[in-house]
Amino acid sequence: MTNLALLLENTGRETEAERWYRRAADAGHAESMNNLALLLANTGRTSQAEPWFQRAANIGHTEAMNNLALLLQNTGRETEAEAWYQRAAGTPDGEIRA
Numbered sequence: 001m002t003n004l005a006l007l008l009e010n011t012g013r014e015t016e017a018e019r020w021y022r023r024a025a026d027a028g029h030a031e032s033m034n035n036l037a038l039l040l041a042n043t044g045r046t047s048q049a050e051p052w053f054q055r056a057a058n059i060g061h062t063e064a065m066n067n068l069a070l071l072l073q074n075t076g077r078e079t080e081a082e083a084w085y086q087r088a089a090g091t092p093d094g095e096i097r098a
Contacts, residue, residue: 001023001024002021002024002029004020005035008020009035018040021036025052025055028059030055030056031061033055033064034063034064034067036052037050037052037053040052046075049071053071057087062092065084065087065091066088069082069083069085069088072084
């Protein structure tokens with residue numbers, strides 16, 4: 001589902017991609033949660049993106065932690081953002097990104 005969503009998104013078919021990301025995200029796929037949140041954020045729907053970043057971050061997806069932190073920082077919630085940046089930095093992937 002995620003690969004199909006990526007293909008659709010990369011060919012400009014965001015509406016169809018969103019549907020497939022949602023299916024995979026609803027099934028618990030963290031990467032799809034993050035990708036769905038990115039698609040939502042990139043189309044101006046940050047309030048809809050935040051819960052998806054949060055869900056993926058809560059199950060340990062480092063990229064989602066960083067994306068959530070960036071969203072929080074950009075909306076003036078620096079204290080929350082710092083906590084997520086620190087949490088991301090504490091993961092094996094986070095050491096590479098920090």
